[in-house]
Structures are given as C-alpha cells and as structure tokens.
Amino acid sequence: MTSQTHDKVVIVGGGPAGTAAAAELARHGLKSVIIDEAPKLGGVIYRGPLRQTDSLPHLDDNLKRAMTALQTRYQAHSDSIEVKTQTRVLGPEGSNQLLLSDNSGLSRQPYGHLILATGCHERSVPFPGWQLPGVMLLGGVQLQLKSGLVRPGQRMALVGTGPLLPLVACQLHKAGVDVVGVYEASPFAKLAKEAVALLNKPKLTLSGMSMMSYLKKHKIPFKYGWGIVSAQGKEQLNSIQVAPYDSQWRAQRDLAQQVDVDAIGVGYGFVARTQLAMLLGLDHHYSKVSGYVPVLDEWHQSQNHEAFVVGDSNGLLGADAAICEGQLAALRLAWQCGKITESQLSARSTKVKNKLARIKKFRFGFDRFSDRQSGLLSLAQPETVVCRCEQVRREQLDKAIAQGVKDITSLKMRTRIGMGDCQGKTCSSYALDYLHQAGLTENIGVIKPRFPLDPIPFTLME
Amino acid sequence: MKSLKRTRDITPLPSRNFKITVDDQPVDACEGETVLSVLLAANYARVMENDRNVASGAYCGMGVCHCCQVKINAKHKQRACQTLVEPQMSVETLTNRFKEEGIKHD
Numbered sequence: 001m002t003s004q005t006h007d008k009v010v011i012v013g014g015g016p017a018g019t020a021a022a023a024e025l026a027r028h029g030l031k032s033v034i035i036d037e038a039p040k041l042g043g044v045i046y047r048g049p050l051r052q053t054d055s056l057p058h059l060d061d062n063l064k065r066a067m068t069a070l071q072t073r074y075q076a077h078s079d080s081i082e083v084k085t086q087t088r089v090l091g092p093e094g095s096n097q098l099l100l101s102d103n104s105g106l107s108r109q110p111y112g113h114l115i116l117a118t119g120c121h122e123r124s125v126p127f128p129g130w131q132l133p134g135v136m137l138l139g140g141v142q143l144q145l146k147s148g149l150v151r152p153g154q155r156m157a158l159v160g161t162g163p164l165l166p167l168v169a170c171q172l173h174k175a176g177v178d179v180v181g182v183y184e185a186s187p188f189a190k191l192a193k194e195a196v197a198l199l200n201k202p203k204l205t206l207s208g209m210s211m212m213s214y215l216k217k218h219k220i221p222f223k224y225g226w227g228i229v230s231a232q233g234k235e236q237l238n239s240i241q242v243a244p245y246d247s248q249w250r251a252q253r254d255l256a257q258q259v260d261v262d263a264i265g266v267g268y269g270f271v272a273r274t275q276l277a278m279l280l281g282l283d284h285h286y287s288k289v290s291g292y293v294p295v296l297d298e299w300h301q302s303q304n305h306e307a308f309v310v311g312d313s314n315g316l317l318g319a320d321a322a323i324c325e326g327q328l329a330a331l332r333l334a335w336q337c338g339k340i341t342e343s344q345l346s347a348r349s350t351k352v353k354n355k356l357a358r359i360k361k362f363r364f365g366f367d368r369f370s371d372r373q374s375g376l377l378s379l380a381q382p383e384t385v386v387c388r389c390e391q392v393r394r395e396q397l398d399k400a401i402a403q404g405v406k407d408i409t410s411l412k413m414r415t416r417i418g419m420g421d422c423q424g425k426t427c428s429s430y431a432l433d434y435l436h437q438a439g440l441t442e443n444i445g446v447i448k449p450r451f452p453l454d455p456i457p458f459t460l461m462e
Numbered sequence: 463m464k465s466l467k468r469t470r471d472i473t474p475l476p477s478r479n480f481k482i483t484v485d486d487q488p489v490d491a492c493e494g495e496t497v498l499s500v501l502l503a504a505n506y507a508r509v510m511e512n513d514r515n516v517a518s519g520a521y522c523g524m525g526v527c528h529c530c531q532v533k534i535n536a537k538h539k540q541r542a543c544q545t546l547v548e549p550q551m552s553v554e555t556l557t558n559r560f561k562e563e564g565i566k567h568d
C-alpha cells in the first residue's frame with residue numbers, strides 16, 4: 001500500500017465537472033489529484049476515442065470542439081493536476097482517506113479536501129424482453145460510437161426521451177448504421193410549450209433543430225409520443241414492438257407496430273451516481289428527475305461533511321452546467337484556503353452563477369418535456385424480470401407490497417432485488433418508482449451502497 | 463484456425479494491432495480498445511451468462527450493470543466494457559463458475 005501527503009484536493013471523476021474544478025484550482029495555486037475509472041479524462045460525454053484513429057466521421061463539430069476544450073483545459077494546468085486513470089474508488093477509509101484499486105493493487109489516497117464529480121448513470125425501465133442481448137442503454141450505444149469506434153448493431157432503433165435521442169440517431173447514421181426509427185415518448189406539443197425555456201440556450205436549440213432536419217433529410221422516422229412496448233428474439237434481439245403513448249405514457253398496445261432490428265438504444269433518463277457520497281455520510285434528499293441527491297449549499301458543499309459535489313452527481317443538468325459547478329466549488333475552496341479574497345470570489349463566481357442559471361432554465365424546459373410518466377412502470381408485465389442480477393420478477397414485488405412491505409430495504413430482503421453484482425444500480429430506480437406508485441412515499445429509503453463500491457478481485461488480496 | 467472478422471468498425475484499425483482470442487478464435491485488436499468493443503466489432507451480441515443461467519449482452523456499456531462479465535485470462539467475472547485489451551489476451555464468453563463447476567442454486 002502506498003500513501004501520499006494530503007495537502008491535495010482529491011477529485012473523484014475526471015469528466016467535465018472534475019476537470020473544470022481541477023483547472024480552476026490550479027489557476028489559484030492549488031494542486032489536485034483526479035481519480036477516474038476510465039483510461040482517459042473527459043467523462044462519458046467528452047472522453048473521445050480510446051484507440052488511435054485518424055478521423056471521427058460520425059461525430060459533429062460541436063462535440064469535437066467540446067472534447068478538445070476539455071483536454072486543453074487540463075493540459076494548460078497539467079503541472080498542478082495529478083491524474084490517476086483506470087483507478088476505482090472503493091470507498092472511504094478511516095477519516096480523510098479513500099481506498100483505491102487499480103491494476104497494480106490497492107492503495108490509499110489521503111485528502112485534504114474532497115470534490116465528488118462522479119456523474120450519473122442511466123435509468124433502467126424494464127419491459128418484456130429488455131434482457132435480450134442487443135438491448136442497450138442509449139449512453140452505452142453512444143460510448144461504443146464515441147470511445148469504441150464500433151457500431152453496436154447494423155439495423156437499429158432508439159426509444160426513450162430527451163435530446164440524446166436525435167443526437168445519437170445522427171451519430172449512428174453517420175457511422176453507417178441503418179437507423180429504422182426514433183421514438184420519443186413525449187408529444188411534440190409539449191416541446192413547443194418549452195420554447196421560451198429553450199431560448200436560454202439558442203445555440204443548443206439550433207443544433208437540436210439541425211439534427212432533426214438531418215434525420216428528415218435521411219428519411220429516418222422520428223415519432224413523438226411513441227415508445228417501447230416489448231422486445232422479441234430467441235437468443236438475441238430481432239424485433240421490437242413500439243406503440244403510441246398516451247399522455248401518461250401508457251402504451252396503446254392495440255396500435256403497436258413491429259420493427260425489425262438487431263440492436264436498440266433505450267434512454268428514459270438518468271440517475272445521479274451518489275454511492276460514494278452516501279458512503280461518506282452526506283445527507284441526501286429525493287428528486288424525481290435525478291433520484292437521491294446530496295443536500296448542498298449554493299457552492300455545492302455539503303454541510304454535514306465538507307465535501308463538494310459537482311456535476312450530474314448532484315442532479316442532472318448536463319456537461320455545461322457541470323463545468324460551471326466544478327468552477328464554483330473550486331473558487332469556494334480557493335477562498336476557504338485563503339488563495340483568493342472575498343471580492344475575487346464574488347467577482348469571478350457571479351459570472352459563473354449567471355451562466356449556470358441560464359443553463360438551468362434551458363434544462364428545466366427539457367426536464368418538463370421529458371418528465372417520466374407513470375405509464376412507463378406498467379410496461380413490465382407480472383412475469384417480467386425487473387432485477388437482472390437476481391432475476392426478480394415484477395410479480396414478486398407485487399406480492400411483497402401486498403404483504404405489507406413499505407420500504408426498499410424490506411423489499412430487498414423479501415425479494416433479493418439489488419443483491420446482485422450491480423448492487424441495485426440497475427433495478428433500484430424502478431423499484432423506487434414502483435413503491436411510489438403503490439402510494440408509499442414516506443421513509444422508503446435507498447438501497448444502501450456497500451463497501452467496497454466495486455468488487456475487489458481476490459488476486460488483489462493475496 | 464478460423465479468425466473472427468471485425469465487421470463493425472467505424473474507422474479502420476491502426477496498422478499496429480495485435481491478436482487476442484475470443485472463445486479460442488483469434489481476432490484483431492488494438493491498444494486502447496475495450497474487450498467489449500472487440501466483441502461488438504466481431505458481431506457478438508451474447509456476451510455473458512449470469513449466475514442464474516440467463517444470457518445477456520452488454521447493457522450499460524459503462525461498468526454499472528455487470529451484464530457483460532466474461533472470463534479473461536482464466537479469471538471469471540471481468541467486465542468486458544471496463545477491461546482494455548492486451549496482446550494475447552484470452553476471452554471466453556457465456557461462461558461462469560456456476561456453469562463450469564456445476565454449482566446449483568437452491
């Protein structure tokens with residue numbers, strides 16, 4: 001085991017939020033360590049290709065610019081930023097230390113200050129057939145396009161909600177995939193209502209419109225108010241059923257259509273990744289959009305523990321907001337460490353806060369548009385598996401609730417949901433929604449994260 | 463021995479590449495790739511068989527769902543999406559200890 005001095009700021013996560021925080025700290029003379037699971041900084045959104053390539057024909061210029069900007073932001077301050085890639089945080093150890101694992105074994109990372117920028121993961125919505133090989137989450141599809149440079153399928157459809165749908169559809173098409181349909185759960189009329197909110201980010205709105213016209217030009221059907229019903233295939237996916245959704249996103253099954261595909265991307269939203277924040281003991285509260293998120297002050301600092309939480313791990317606002325939040329936390333920390341004066345803090349942070357406010361208005365427009373409706377929960381039939389690791393079926397949840405289970409921990413003990421390898425990351429948002437739908441809203445709790453957050457291979461213990 | 467063909471690459475593999483084996487069949491791979499990308503490039507959708515004997519493919523692609531676990535260099539339960547390829551790596555799909563050792567769930 002190795003230990004290092006702990007005057008440094010330790011940042012968990014090297015996506016837009018973590019990298020922006022590190023750069024801002026460096027600007028004020030503070031050194032930091034970024035820890036990231038991936039082989040490269042950038043986060044899921046801006047990591048870019050992991051292997052060598054001469055061109056990225058399938059990615060648009062905006063994305064390429066943003067990827068470069070993140071690398072530049074880091075490069076300009078690389079002397080002050082230590083980067084530990086392919087390194088996982090297993091959890092807190094003692095006070096002011098994290099336990100890490102990488103290829104060479106376990107190590108401890110002491111910290112003077114902690115910034116969590118752990119991002120988010122995708123929300124799973126179980127439907128019949130969702131376990132079939134070929135069914136992927138939308139971000140997983142995109143990672144293969146952007147970082148793997150591989151087409152995850154040859155004939156694909158996308159189902160879900162939100163701005164990622166047209167974006168990934170364009171990327172897939174440019175990568176040579178036959179995109180046979182894109183199904184957005186929310187109706188167009190609802191998007192039109194958000195016009196004012198969307199004007200807070202006119203450039204983004206315009207680029208969204210140009211994506212829609214790209215799809216139109218290439219005759220890729222984009223249907224508002226439609227969504228997944230089920231997936232079919234014997235050993236792997238070969239078709240899906242899609243249907244119009246009503247205003248509650250209940251699938252109108254009698255109008256279902258079959259679409260032949262060999263892979264799909266499913267994207268009905270995200271959940272903040274807060275396992276580490278929970279293990280550290282930060283207070284959390286529930287938000288419908290983001291799941292359980294830490295309680296923070298205006299600088300993104302938790303009061304019951306001095307850690308900062310920035311980016312999607314404290315609520316889903318996307319990369320631009322993540323950058324602002326990383327900067328705000330870094331500025332506050334620079335002030336707390338006596339590196340900048342109060343007036344410098346307020347001068348620089350006002351600009352960032354204003355920008356963040358604009359992004360939020362835009363983003364909240366999309367959140368209202370993509371607000372998931374209860375119909376999604378009824379896609380899973382009684383026999384549909386809702387927890388993949390433990391193969392727990394929906395009817396087992398029904399039975400447990402009928403027998404009086406009122407919170408997620410009892411649900412877990414009764415049915416084994418969340419007990420498998422993924423520790424509930426895949427099934428728990430559905431389980432929470434399901435309990436809420438059953439009228440249980442008080443003290444439901446969360447599937448408590450366990451230490452270690454990632455399995456420790458036996459080989460590392462020898 | 464028959465090599466696996468990569469048919470799903472968006473841009474060509476760099477000239478400096480190496481071989482790994484997937485289910486004993488050689489396939490081209492290059493530095494920086496994940497095992498999952500190689501599997502998908504070679505048209506694999508079915509990747510893992512879990513402890514409850516259900517086959518699955520990669521689902522989240524980012525290390526969260528544990529639906530892509532394969533045997534790598536004789537070690538079970540390695541996430542294909544989180545492991546970078548190395549020369550001579552051997553990957554086995556659709557296998558796990560429960561199956562290999564005949565362990566049964568009660």
Ligand code: FES
Nearest residue numbers: 523525527528543
């Ligand atoms: S695909 Fe989810 S962990 Fe690898």
